[in-house]
Amino acid sequence: MSIVRALYILLFGAFAVSSQAQSAVEIRVNLEGYPSNMPKKALILSKGALDNPILILKNDKGVTLKEYKCPPHEKSWHPFSHYYIADFSDFQKAGKYYFELEEGEIVSQFFNIGAYPKWQEDVIGFIRTQRCGFNPYTKEFCHQRDGLSFFGKRLDSTRIDATGGWHDAGDQLKYLITSSNTTARLLMAYQMKPSSFNNEFDARGLQGANELPDVLDEAMWGLEWILKLHPSPDELYHQVADDRDHRGFKLPHEENADYGWGPNSFRPVYYATGKPQGLSKYKSQATGIANLAGRSSATLALGYQVFSQFKEYEVFAQACLKAAQELYNMGKQQEGYQQGNSYGSPYRYEENTWADDMEWAAACLYKISKEEKFLKDARAYSKIIGTWSWMERDSTSHYEMYPFVNMGHYALWQVGDSTDKKEMSRYYEHNLENVKKRAEENPYGVGHLFIWCSNNLAAAVATQAMLYEEMTGSTKYRFLMQNHVNWLLGLNPWSSSMITEIPENADTPVDVHMPFWKIFKKPIKGSLVDGPLWSSIHDKMLGITLSEPDEYAHLQPKNIKYMDDWADYSTNEPTLDGSAELLLILTHLSSEQN
Numbered sequence: 133m134s135i136v137r138a139l140y141i142l143l144f145g146a147f148a149v150s151s152q153a154q155s156a157v158e159i160r161v162n163l164e165g166y167p168s169n170m171p172k173k174a175l176i177l178s179k180g181a182l183d184n185p186i187l188i189l190k191n192d193k194g195v196t197l198k199e200y201k202c203p204p205h206e207k208s209w210h211p212f213s214h215y216y217i218a219d220f221s222d223f224q225k226a227g228k229y230y231f232e233l234e235e236g237e238i239v240s241q242f243f244n245i246g247a248y249p250k251w252q253e254d255v256i257g258f259i260r261t262q263r264c265g266f267n268p269y270t271k272e273f274c275h276q277r278d279g280l281s282f283f284g285k286r287l288d289s290t291r292i293d294a295t296g297g298w299h300d301a302g303d304q305l306k307y308l309i310t311s312s313n314t315t316a317r318l319l320m321a322y323q324m325k326p327s328s329f330n331n332e333f334d335a336r337g338l339q340g341a342n343e344l345p346d347v348l349d350e351a352m353w354g355l356e357w358i359l360k361l362h363p364s365p366d367e368l369y370h371q372v373a374d375d376r377d378h379r380g381f382k383l384p385h386e387e388n389a390d391y392g393w394g395p396n397s398f399r400p401v402y403y404a405t406g407k408p409q410g411l412s413k414y415k416s417q418a419t420g421i422a423n424l425a426g427r428s429s430a431t432l433a434l435g436y437q438v439f440s441q442f443k444e445y446e447v448f449a450q451a452c453l454k455a456a457q458e459l460y461n462m463g464k465q466q467e468g469y470q471q472g473n474s475y476g477s478p479y480r481y482e483e484n485t486w487a488d489d490m491e492w493a494a495a496c497l498y499k500i501s502k503e504e505k506f507l508k509d510a511r512a513y514s515k516i517i518g519t520w521s522w523m524e525r526d527s528t529s530h531y532e533m534y535p536f537v538n539m540g541h542y543a544l545w546q547v548g549d550s551t552d553k554k555e556m557s558r559y560y561e562h563n564l565e566n567v568k569k570r571a572e573e574n575p576y577g578v579g580h581l582f583i584w585c586s587n588n589l590a591a592a593v594a595t596q597a598m599l600y601e602e603m604t605g606s607t608k609y610r611f612l613m614q615n616h617v618n619w620l621l622g623l624n625p626w627s628s629s630m631i632t633e634i635p636e637n638a639d640t641p642v643d644v645h646m647p648f649w650k651i652f653k654k655p656i657k658g659s660l661v662d663g664p665l666w667s668s669i670h671d672k673m674l675g676i677t678l679s680e681p682d683e684y685a686h687l688q689p690k691n692i693k694y695m696d697d698w699a700d701y702s703t704n705e706p707t708l709d710g711s712a713e714l715l716l717i718l719t720h721l722s723s724e725q726n
Contacts, residue, residue, distance in 0.1 A: 155238070156178060156179040156180060157176065157177065157178045157179070157182070157233065157238050158176075158177045158178075158212075158238070158627070159174060159175065159176055159177075159187070159231055159233065159238060159239065159240035160174065160175040160176075160177060160240070160622075160623050160624070160627055161174045161175075161231065161240045161241060161243045161622070161623060162243060162617070162618040162621045162622060162623045163241060163243065163621050163622030163623075163627070163629055163635050163638040163639070164243065164244060164248060164621050164622075164629075164634075164635035164638070165229075165243035165244035165245055165246070166243070166244075166245055166614065167245075167246065167247055167248065167721055168224040168225075168226060168245055168246055168247075169224060170221075170610060170613075170614045170721075171219070171221045171610055171611040171614045171615075172219070172220045172221045172223065172245075172614075173217055173218060173219055173220070173221075173577070173614075173615070173618070173623075174187060174200075174217075174218040174220065174231055174240060174623075175215055175216070175217060175218075175575060175576070175623065176202055176215065176216040176217075176218070176233065177212040177214075177215060178212060178213070178214040178215075178216070179211070179212055179213055179214075180213065180214065181213075181214050182214065182216060184201065185201075185202045185216050185233060185234070186199050186200065186201055186202065186233075186234040187199070187200045187202055187218045187220075187231045187232070187233060187234070187240075188200075188231065188232045188233075188234055189220060189223065189229055189231060190229065190230055190231070190232055191227060191228065191229055192227070192228040192229065192230070192242065197223070197229070198220070198223060199234070200218040200219070200220050201218075202216035202217060202218045203216065203217060204216050204217075205217055205575040207573055207574055207575060208575065209574060209575065209576075209625060209689045209691070210689050210690040210691070211686070211687065211688070211689070211690075215575035217575065218231070223245065224245065225245065226244075226245050226246035227244070227245055227246070228242055228243070228244055229242065229243060229244075229245065230242045230243065241627075241638070247721065247722055247723055248718065248721045248722050249722065250328065250330075250722045251631075251634050251658065251714075251718045251722065252321060252328065252329070252347075252714075252715055252718045252719045252722060253329070253330055253346070253658075254633070254634060254657045254658030255658040255659075255660075255711050255712070255714050255715055255718065256318070256329075256346055256347055256350055256658070256715075257656075257657060257658050258632070258656055258657065258658035258659040258706065258711050259298065259314065259318075259350055259708065259711060259712065260333065260337045260346075260350060261648065261656055262298040262299045262300075262708050263296075263297075263298055263299075263337055263353060264278075264295070264296060264297050264298060264299050264304065264306060264384065265278075265295045265296040265297070266336060266337075267384050267385070268333075268336060268337030268338050269648065269656075270383060270384065270385060271338075272383070272384070272385035273385060274304075274383075274384035274385040274387065275295065275304070275372075275384065275387060275399065276295060277393075277397050277398045277399070278293075278294040278295045278306075278372050278373075278398075278399050278401065279291075279292065279294045279372050279373070279398055279399040279400055279401040280292070280393075280398045280399070280400055280401060281369065281400075281401050281403055282400050282401065282402055282403065282411065283402060283403040283405050283407075283409055284367070284369070284403030284405075285366075285367060285403070291398075292363065292369070292401055293360055293363075294306075294357075294360055294361060294369060294372050294401045295360070296353065296356055296357040296360060297311055297353075297354070297357035297372070298311055298314065298353075298354070298357075298708050299384065299708070300707070300708050300709075301645075301646075301705050301706065301707045301708060302381075302644070302645040302646045302647060302701065302705045302706065303375075303377045303378060304373065304377055304384055304387065304389075305371070305372065305373045305374065305375075305377050306357075306371065306372040306373065307370070307371050307472055307481065308358070308361055308368075308369070308370040308371065308404075308424050308428060309370065309371075309423075309424065309471075309472055309481050309483060309531070309534065310481070310707075310708055310709035311354055311357065311358070311708070311709075312354075312358060312424070312427045312428045312431050313427060313431075313534070313535045313709050313712065314354060314708050314709045314712040315351055315354030315355055315358065315431045315435075316427070316430060316431040316434055316539070317709075317712040317713065317715045317716065318347050318348075318350050318351035318354065318712065318715065319348075319351045319431070319434040319435060319437075319438050320434065320539075320715075320716060321347060321715040321716055321719045322345065322347045322348055322351070322438060323434070323437070323438065324716060324719055324720070325719050325720075325723070326345070328719055328722060328723070329345040329346060329347040329348075330345065330346055331344065331345050331346060332346060333346045333349060334349065335349050335352065335353075337349065337350075337353070343442075343444065344442070348438065348439075351435065351438070352435075352439070352448075354431075355431070355432065355435045355448075355452060358428050358431060358432060358455070359432075359451065359452070359455055361428075362428070362455050362458065362459060365458045365461075366458075366462060367403070368403070368404045368421060368424060368425055368428070368459065368462060369401050369402060369403050369404065370402055370403070370404040370421075370424050370470055370472075371401070371402040371472060371473055372399055372400070372401050372402075373389070373391070373399040373400065374400065374402075374411070374473055374474060374475040375474050375475050375476055375477050375479070376389050376390070376391055376475050376476065377389045378477075381646075381647040381650040381651055382647060382651075383647060383651060384647075402473050404421040404424055404425070404470045405418070405421075405470070406418050406419065406420040406421045406466045406468055406470060409470075409473050410473055410474065410475070411473075411475060412475045412476060413475075413476065414474045414475065414476070414477070414478055414480070416470075416471040416472060416473050416474070416480055417471055417482070417484070418468065418469060418470045418471055419468030419469055420463075420466040420467045420468020420469060420470070420486065421462065421463065421466045421468065421469075421470045422463035422464070422466060422467045422468055422469065422486040422487075422489060422490050423468075423469040423470060423483055423485065423486035423489045423534075424469075424470050424489075425459045425460070425462045425463035425466070425489075425493075426459075426460070426463040426486060426488075426489030426490035426491075426492060426493045427489040427492065427493070427535070428455075428456075428459050429455075429456045429457075429459040429460040429463060429493035429496075429497070430456075430489065430492035430493040430495075430496045430539070430540075430543070432452040432453070432455050432456035432459065433452070433453065433456040433493065433496035433497050433499075433500060434496060435449070435452040435456075436449045436450070436452045436453040436456065436500060437496070437499070437500065439452065440453075453500065456493070456496070456497060457497065459493075460490075460493050460494070460497060463486075463489070463490050463493065464490070464509075467486060467487075467490070468486055469483055469484050469485065469486045471483055471484070472531075477674070479530065480530070481530065481531040481534070482529040482530050482531055482532050483531050483532065483533070483534045484529075484532055484533070485517065485520065485532075485533050485534070487513040487514075487516035487517040487540075488513070488517045488535075488538045488539070488540040488541075489540065490509070490513045490540070491509075491510050491513035491514045491516075491517060491538075491540030491541070491543070491544060492538075492539050492540035492543050493540075494506045494507070494509040494510035494513060494540075494544075495507075495510040495540060495543035495544040495546065495547050495548075496543055498510060498547050499543075499546065499547045507547065507548070510540070510543075510544045510547075510548075511544070511548070511552065513540065514540060514541060514544055514552075514555070514556065514559075517538060517540065517541075518559060519559050519562040519563060520533065521533055521536075521538060521563045522536060522581060522589065523563035523564070523566050523567050523593070523596075524562075524563060524566050525581075526581070527581060527583060528581065528583060530583070530584050530585075531585070535592075536588055536589055536592035536713065537592045537595050537596045537599070538559070541556040541559050541560060542556070542560075542599050542603070544556050545557065545603050553603065556603065557600060557603045557604050560596055560599065560600045560603065561600065561604075563596065564593075564596060564597060564600060564609050564612060566579075567579035567580065567593050567612060568609070568612055571612060571615065576615065576618070576619060576623065576624060576625075577611065577612070577615035577618075578590060578593075578615055578616055578619045579593070579612070580592070580593050580616065582663075582664055582665055582666040582669075582691075582692045583665070583666070583669065584662060584665060584669070584702060585662050585663065585707065585710055586662070586663040586664055586665065587620060587630045587660050587661060587662060587663030587664075587710060588660070588662075588663070588707070588709070588710040588713050590616045590619050590620055590630075590663065591616070591620065591660065591710070591713040591714050591717060592713060593612065593613070593616045594612075594613045594614075594616040594617050594620075594717045595713065595716050595717050597609040597610070597612050597613035597616075598613055598716065598717055598720050599716075601613075613717075617717065617721065620660070620714075621634075621635065622635075622638060622639065624664075624694075625684075625687050625688070625689050625692075625694075626639075626684045626687050626688075626694055627639060627687070628640065628641070628684070628694075628696065629641070630660060630661055630663055631658065631659065631660050631661075631714070632644060632655055632656060632657055632658065632659045632661070632706060633655055633656075633657035633658065634657060634658060641661045641696050641704050641706075642655055642696060643679075643696050643697050643698050643704070644659075644661060644696075644698060644704050644705065644706055645698050645699075645700065645701040645704055645705035645706075646659075646698075646705065646706050649698065650698055656706075658711065659706030659707075659710075659711045660706065660707065660710040660711045660713065660714055661703065661704045661705060661706050661707075661710075662701075662702060662703050662704060662705050662707065662710070663694065663703060664692040664693060664694035664703055665692060665693055665694075665702055665703055666691060666692055667690065667691055667692060667693050669702075670692075670693045670702060670703070673702045676699065676700050676701070676702060677699055678695060678697045678699050678700060679697055679698060679699040680697065682695055682697070683696065684696070
């Protein structure tokens with residue numbers, strides 16, 4: 133049982149446990165609550181039919197404010213047979229509230245109405261703890277011998293400097309696939325609302341303000357690593373280390389993995405060849421490098437856009453722009469995709485799209501240069517990728533269509549003419565309609581896929597719906613946006629948030645697959661965990677045996693599973709880019725919108 137959940141039950145036992153634990157009827161709400169102007173829903177879950185149930189809205193003093201009829205939803209998810217939905221979107225007054233089921237003595241947990249706290253800062257804080265090279269959480273240097281190149285233009289085992297970057301998840305690998313997207317999200321979040329970010333940490337990630345908002349300190353950490361992976365105009369490396377890293381939980385500076393040169397020593401750095409790779413049994417697939425080159429180019433171009441605004445970072449901004457142009461050229465020359473590499477296990481990042489990344493880069497470079505060739509390319513790449521997205525499908529391979537939001541379409545919408553804008557918003561709309569159709573099939577109103585890293589997909593739906601609203605002015609997908617945010621914040625079968633320590637004083641992931649938790653028993657706030665999996669996938673994952681009885685066993689649906697247990701790396705491992713996926717939507721919801 134998670135610590136927070138246990139604490140909650142102790143504090144509010146008489147109020148909540150009598151109605152919630154093991155009960156035949158429960159109420160689900162977003163554990164934080166709802167921005168004033170956003171759609172609001174609560175759910176009644178019941179193991180038997182209820183006769184026209186009514187939820188009574190009360191303030192934190194117990195004063196009745198309003199009653200809401202709760203019509204049934206046609207579909208149900210085991211273990212509850214009946215679901216009833218209360219739509220209280222009309223109630224917008226800021227404050228703290230709870231629901232009570234009429235004549236049932238069943239109450240919900242408290243929730244707020246109003247803007248969300250600035251949780252984007254906590255997400256940045258988690259990303260900061262993932263730093264490699266110098267880790268500000270441990271205050272220790274790690275992985276100083278990254279690394280030795282393989283498959284590159286230089287002889288195998290040639291020393292190159294790939295220090296820096298971020299550890300990817302609970303392990304300590306480093307991927308350009310995810311780090312490029314993470315860096316871009318940091319930069320985009322700043323561009324979206326520059327006044328929303330604090331300045332409390334320095335460039336090393338240590339406490340102490342400097343001349344940059346913390347979000348840009350972190351973005352610069354990512355940009356500097358990308359620049360290292362591109363040491364000359366026609367070179368690009370894409371991964372440091374591989375799954376030989378998976379040797380139990382260890383602190384980064386106490387690396388015990390041995391890649392052939394002893395523990396805590398050199399690690400392989402993989403060159404992006406555009407061809408299948410692997411140093412052992414398992415080989416990746418590849419047809420080119422345009423996914424990595426394009427996305428890195430877009431990220432560096434965003435870096436130029438942001439850092440060129442600061443006079444003292446002009447040289448750095450120019451270096452970003454030069455590298456962005458070089459990588460774009462590399463992507464054009466080697467269209468196709470490069471995947472992640474594995475060594476001893478079958479799991480790897482299986483990205484197989486690339487036109488979205490080249491579209492993103494071309495649009496960003498056009499925004500800077502105004503050269504028509506980039507706009508022409510962006511349009512051409514946009515037509516190649518079109519509506520192709522995981523949102524169109526019922527299942528995909530692991531990270532098959534990554535990033536999970538096509539930021540190329542949004543970037544082209546920003547710089548294109550009226551025809552471009554209409555076309556790009558149509559692509560987004562097409563995808564959101566597909567998600568909406570699936571969402572209508574379940575009482576929670578979510579339509580993302582329950583594949584590995586499903587929470588990443590839920591955040592992506594919310595983000596794309598948010599961007600669609602900006603692109604069109606239409607609010608027709610606000611309910612879809614909020615439903616997926618609700619899911620991540622506890623309006624789900626387990627009544628648990630999917631973000632560590634967020635919301636405060638609620639049930640959140642604690643026993644996560646992360647060395648800092650396992651070794652220090654100290655949670656780190658602000659990380660999104662992988663999320664629930666379809667049972668058909670979860671039951672086949674290798675090497676998962678829970679360390680203790682499942683605290684959610686009585687709530688587990690038959691079709692999907694979520695475990696708050698460090699031994700389950702498939703559903704509760706915090707990830708770098710998954711957490712970064714939250715940045716735009718949390719930044720958006722931290723201020724009241726019209």
